[in-house]
Amino acid sequence: MLIRNLRIIGGAFLLAVLAIFTLPVFMPAANASEAAAPASTAAAVAPASTVAAPATAVTAAPAADKAAAAPDAKAEISIPAPKLTAADYPTIKGVNSRVAVWLVAQLHLWFGAFVVAVPMFVFIIEAIGMATRDERYDNMAYEFIKVSITAYSLTALLGGLLSFGLILFYPDLFKYMSSIFKESMFAYALLFFAESAVLYIYYYGWHWLQGGNKKWVHLTFGLLLNAVGCLLMFLANAWTTFMMSPAGLDPAGVFHGDTWAAIHNFLWNPINIHRVVANVAYGGSIVGAYAAFKFLNARNKEERAHYDWVGYNANFIAIAALLPLPFAGYYLTAEMYAYSQQMGITLMGGVFAWIFIIQAVLIGALFLSANYYLWCGMGRSEGAYRYNPRIKYIAIVLVAAFLVWFTPHTLVLTNSELKSLGGPYHQYLGVLGIMPAKNTAVNFLLTFTFMSFMFYRRANKVATVSWAATGNAIQIALFTAGLLNIVILGVYYGYFTNTV
Incomplete structure (x- = not known):
């Protein structure tokens, strides 16, 4: 009885500490709706200042x-x-x-x-x-x-x-x-x-x-x-x-x-x-x-x-x-962007644009490397032969999504380059530089990475339940429905509707 009570007390203490641990993350911070509060509630504080410095700045x-x-x-x-x-x-x-x-x-x-x-x-x-x-x-x-x-x-x-x-x-x-x-x-x-x-x-x-x-x-x-x-x-x-x-x-x-x-x-x-x-x-x-x-x-x-x-x-x-x-x-x-659109524009299209492109390349490389690691692990698993024919198709989708993901919308061009290109946007690739294409690409990266992850986890396992075929069909249907939804949201709502 004493041991049982000690375990109950210990468990309650663990839950209390866990609550303290998670509290700062889930407490609501200032949000865009508060930022749009009437001026009468915020008139006491005027626009914030800037610490003018060549290296570090505090800007509101x-x-x-x-x-x-x-x-x-x-x-x-x-x-x-x-x-x-x-x-x-x-x-x-x-x-x-x-x-x-x-x-x-x-x-x-x-x-x-x-x-x-x-x-x-x-x-x-x-x-x-x-x-x-x-x-x-x-x-x-x-x-x-x-x-x-x-x-x-x-x-x-x-x-x-x-x-x-x-x-x-x-x-x-x-x-x-x-x-x-x-x-x-x-x-x-x-x-x-x-x-x-x-x-x-x-x-x-x-x-x-x-x-x-x-x-x-x-x-x-x-x-x-x-x-x-x-x-x-x-x-x-x-x-x-x-x-x-x-x-x-x-x-x-x-x-x-x-x-x-x-x-x-x-x-x-x-x-x-x-x-x-x-x-x-x-x-x-x-x-x-x-x-x-x-x-x-x-x-x-x-x-x-x-x-x-x-x-x-x-x-x-x-x-x-x-x-x-x-x-x-x-x-x-x-x-x-909700706090300051100028901050977001500076991050993605201003002085940090090239750094953001480099980051995009690194993110794509990270997902490609993660998938390659999974495939190498499957190569050492005897039961992974069932999924090997699918790997090349996953690789094609991942590479295509990666190429779309890091395609920039505009480039820093000289006058001669701008003239030869015919404008700041490429005739065919310009449409891949805006966010609808990138959102679609990154969701394809995530979905097919999860597919590789699922194959990796199931490589040495065999389903023995009677409804295994039905379960596999449901999984295929879920993946198909998810990919169709990603394409519709990305292409139709991104390019053929007013999303501004």
Whole structure:
């Protein structure tokens, strides 16, 4: 009876921590309808300011002026946004401050994404091992968390370097942001130490907290690790999104809201959702690469079989998170346009246009690589011969969708090139550069990637139920109906109706 009550209490505690973990993502942020509120409700806050800087800027778009809440009388007023010139930025001979900070920030982002993502599926894998009493899952989860320990140390080091770089090269910007986010920065520091403590207890207590109620305690530490890690990421996201979609600023750039108003800005929830999904896909891919390396260096058949199985599960995690990732990206981009159309235009058609095209190529290459990995895995499965004739048709569709996906609408052309082309748009390929074609292409990429994923998962399985033929027919009908729906929505509603 005592053990049963302890398990009930432990389960309730796990659910409570899980609720705290998911709460920041699903709380409603400022939205377009609030941005369109009557002027009388937002007249207290005038258009936001701009931190004029050659490298880093804090700019408020017109929609933010309306979305900003009226200043609270109890809210602490921050310092005005600094008006800077190039002379106000410290320089070091031979060092490009923008590139230096960008490199450190990018490395910190990569390692941070890994150490946030890995505990998520480690917790799930450990729970599966606990439920099934299969030690293979427990060993795999332990190996995953062991890999993340080294990455965690590098993440902390890079985070310190990033802070140092911002203070050194952008002192006025850092001072201004600190005046607004000082409470959250202090909370971030406390959460960092809490995450470090929980991580090391979780890792070094793995073998000690085994069996009976000890395993529940260890699983609780795993959930706490995920909660603290995601809260850290959410706080850092708030600093980034405030620079993209600030609210509560007057014409001088003085912030009149409280800490929650600064954190809960227009783009905070979209970036949270996108980063959580992207981190899991990224973490699963890294762990899969680790398993592939260990597989190639295995000394006996048992090790090769183990790491082949680890890679199989890591690939499942990566693909399962990769499939919904474009929808999170579309949601984030749609919210950018809702906040400021100029921001979206700049992202996709302005100064960042070529970078966006490169990103499109990388996204397409990512899906092609994921499918190729699945096909290679099927090549090592004896039961996959049933699906091999379909692979070439899937490959043709994926390549065609990829070509449409990264076809640009316009190019940066010289006068002579513009004249020879006959205008800014290609005579035949111009129609493939607008969003209806790209939406159709990316949905075909997703659908056929899921088809490859389904074949991969079913390669060594045979349906034995009496209604197997009916089930397969229903699956074919669902795929056919989905593809027809994608084509109709993309072509008819994209090209033959007024969608503006």
